[in-house]
Amino acid sequence: MTNKNPTLSDVARASGVHFSTVSRVMNPATRQMVSAEVAARVLAEAGRLGYRPNRAASTLVTRKxxxxxxxxxxxxxxxxxxxxxxxxxxxxxxxxxxxxxxxxxxxxxxxxxxxxxxxxxxxxxxxxxxxxxxxxxxxxxxxxxxxxxxxxxxxxxxxxxxxSDDVVGMRLAVEHLLALGHRHIAHIAGPENLSTGHVRRLGFLAAIQASELAPSQAFVFESSGYSRECGKAALLELLSQSPQTTAVVTGSDLVALGCYDAIRELGLSCPEDISVVGHNDMPYMDMIRPPLTTIRIRxxxxxxxxxxxxxxxxxxxxxxxxxxxxxxxxxxxxxxxxxxx
Amino acid sequence: MTNKNPTLSDVARASGVHFSTVSRVMNPATRQMVSAEVAARVLAEAGRLGYRPNRAASTLVTRKxxxxxxxxxxxxxxxxxxxxxxxxxxxxxxxxxxxxxxxxxxxxxxxxxxxxxxxxxxxxxxxxxxxxxxxxxxxxxxxxxxxxxxxxxxxxxxxxxxxSDDVVGMRLAVEHLLALGHRHIAHIAGPENLSTGHVRRLGFLAAIQASELAPSQAFVFESSGYSRECGKAALLELLSQSPQTTAVVTGSDLVALGCYDAIRELGLSCPEDISVVGHNDMPYMDMIRPPLTTIRIRxxxxxxxxxxxxxxxxxxxxxxxxxxxxxxxxxxxxxxxxxxx
DNA sequence: CTGAAAGCGCTTACAG
DNA sequence: CTGAAAGCGCTTACAG
Structure with missing residues (x-):
């Protein structure tokens, strides 16, 4: 950018008008303040010179x-x-x-x-x-x-x-598992300080409550984050605390991937031993093994x-x-x- | 932002100095032009007022x-x-x-x-x-x-x-397949107008040339893009033109995923019938089935x-x-x- | 409809 | 070391 870019004054000089007139022409909102012929001439010169409004200057004056x-x-x-x-x-x-x-x-x-x-x-x-x-x-x-x-x-x-409406999402997940016949469902919750962690947990609990399951048939385990590593550690710990669990709903596909890792490490299989529901429907979740059942977020x-x-x-x-x-x-x-x- | 933000002048007034002095203080590069005591006072006031340099203004004058x-x-x-x-x-x-x-x-x-x-x-x-x-x-x-x-x-x-050094990448892919014993290797090339498409194709050809394979044992098919859909269509067409192909190296993991789709559709299996090499090593390529052999790009x-x-x-x-x-x-x-x- | 002027908030020679 | 001034490229009342 050694040759400086043309400014309003350059266009004004080339068009034989005052630079404030050029300014009015360049802004569609004020263009009709200027006569059509002058506007046309200015526009032509601006195009010829490759005029490009300097946003730093306009930001300075308009504060936008x-x-x-x-x-x-x-x-x-x-x-x-x-x-x-x-x-x-x-x-x-x-x-x-x-x-x-x-x-x-x-x-x-x-x-x-x-x-x-x-x-x-x-x-x-x-x-x-x-x-x-x-x-x-x-x-x-x-x-x-x-x-x-x-x-x-x-x-x-x-x-x-x-x-995303996380309460609805969790209800969808829980109802799906109930319909499949699961009676011991767990949730790996995300961090409580994030709305996703908190609301999905509430949504899970609400869905359980609306079902015929007893509170003891639902188990919530809080994971420290939404990563694959956290998911693996969470499921391992969860299963040791609640071994009767047959299905787990996560708050993130990443956590679900970690569950796959844990299930593999335990020599179990998904979905035969444990059903897993993800959350998000990230790309390629249809290509992994097994393809992941998940809550698709828009x-x-x-x-x-x-x-x-x-x-x-x-x-x-x-x-x-x-x-x-x-x-x-x-x-x-x-x-x-x-x-x- | 209804209450306007403090400016250099505001800080100057609060510190009892000229605003150009404040400017010098705020810029670490010119700070030593100002006496330490004044600088300290100005800095304190700037902090107290929550002064934040307006980049639109500085951009306008410095052109950066x-x-x-x-x-x-x-x-x-x-x-x-x-x-x-x-x-x-x-x-x-x-x-x-x-x-x-x-x-x-x-x-x-x-x-x-x-x-x-x-x-x-x-x-x-x-x-x-x-x-x-x-x-x-x-x-x-x-x-x-x-x-x-x-x-x-x-x-x-x-x-x-x-x-990424695509010539090296393709050589790695081809050498790997040769070492496995493949003698009919194909490449699904990306668009010729992109350097990735062009250079990877050249890299593939160079790697074949350096091997003991005859040119007829290598086949290049140009795909119209780097998508899963393009990859599927490409492999289907490629196999009909060159049915003896046992391994295909792609220019993109997405294309490789498309190859999986094609292989599945044909009732074949990977890697038993066709080996597939991806390119990029996108996330989760270790989780898909089969886990994808690919060229990892940094x-x-x-x-x-x-x-x-x-x-x-x-x-x-x-x-x-x-x-x-x-x-x-x-x-x-x-x-x-x-x-x- | 168009021009002349002020001013947005800075940086940076130029004085002193 | 500090101040006073000019100017970056615009927008927008204010005149005419």
Missing amino acids: SRIIGVVLPDITNAVFPPILLGIEEGLRKHGYLAIVANVGADEEEQLFVINRLLGQQVDGLILATARRDDPVIKMCIDQNVPVVTVNRSDENGVASCVV HHGIGTEAARLILQTIASPDSPVLDVRLKPELVVRESTAAPRA | SRIIGVVLPDITNAVFPPILLGIEEGLRKHGYLAIVANVGADEEEQLFVINRLLGQQVDGLILATARRDDPVIKMCIDQNVPVVTVNRSDENGVASCVV HHGIGTEAARLILQTIASPDSPVLDVRLKPELVVRESTAAPRA
Whole structure:
């Protein structure tokens, strides 16, 4: 970029008008303030010179950057790419761009990144890092930064969220296992400080309660995270505590994969000895062995909705805080079957 | 953001100094121009007020945004998330942020997005969309925009690239199959207009040539894309044209998955009837049935290198165009075996 | 309908 | 070491 890019003044000079007139022409909203012939001439010159509005300058004066910050906890977790895609498509359709940052669970790092994003004058934030009680989100709201959380929610009701309806998802999973004849069902719950961990656990319990199973026929084991390793360790421990278990519903496909590992290590087989239900329906879950029965979440739709919501929140800062819950669906494959007679 | 954020002037007023002094303090590089006591006072006030430099303003005057545009062809393709992660980590370490845009193969769309990114004053572009002869890249170079391509390269030598060493990768695959005793090996090549398609094909041919196989014992079939569907169609057609084939090396795990589909549809089995080698080693390729033998590419490392290279190109615009090739490795799993006797 | 001016929040020569 | 000033490229009242 050694030869500097053309500016409004360059186009103005080439068109023989004042640069403020060029500004009006370049903005579709103010274009009709200018006579059609002048507008046409200006547009032609702008095209000829390859004029491109400098967003740093317009951001400075309008205080709107048309950029949204997107903060993800782990882009390599397969649930996030389709969410990100939905966000990006939804934003771009309205002329917005996304700055994407991947951050760990460390609060200091999250604050650092968010401050950098705010310094960049993002118009709003889409956070996939929400905890049920998230001081980072509180900080954003206190500063009047529009925030929407995706996948997870902050339960203080300060920010709109777009999530899967986890209560429905768990009911689908439990009802499927009950219909297959299972009478000892366990749940490997995710971390209690995340809405996904908490709500899926509640959903599991509610589904059991609605059934004819006694509380003692359901078992909940909390796993420390949503990884394959955690899933393996969890199932191993769970089975030692509750050996009569014939079916386990997880809060994540990754955890389900870990269950496969544990089952293999124990010399058991799925679904013959243990049925496993995943959660998310990540790509390729139909190709693994056995193909995974899971709760399909509409990741792309979550992203699209989040984009829509953040833009709405920016447009009307006083619009109410919304909980958008997309309905999941049960995908039955081969990791679930009737328990051994 | 109704209460406007504090500016340099606010901090200056609170500290009793001129705002240009505050500016010097806020920038570590100019901080030593200011007396230690004043600097300390200013820093304290800045912290108290929650001062956050407005990047739109600094971008306007310095003409550097510390933002890099990252353009991806398909973020939901599992090879890109780890690349993106590597890029983002590499950039952030140096104070840079990434704007991520997902674009199709449509050239108009690519140009539109890149122009929007340039208007945003990105300091450089990392493109994962390169074609072997890419007019979009030429356009960027003509405008002196620093560009690095990842995963694929433009072969005109105008932009640095960070790719996997595909010639080595294909040699590893072919040698593995030869060692197993295969004598009729086929390659499902990717699109010729992509460097991955072209170079992997050349690598395959070179590896065959270096062997004792006759050219007639090797067969190349060009697939129209890197998808599971394309892979299935390709293997079906390939086997009808070259039925003696006992092993196929693909240019993508996705294509390999499609091969599995085709093999299943034909009532054959892998690896007994046909050995399959993938390319990339996407996540979960160890969990599918059969676990996929594949060429592992260092995606995260590619991202990290790309970040390093683009920053270097920005810092020294005249630094030479580089081809960075990371070495892949063969991961032997269960989709390859000796051919039937 | 068009122009002239002010100002957004910074950086950075230039004085002192 | 610190201040005063100019200017980055825009938008948008305010005149005419």
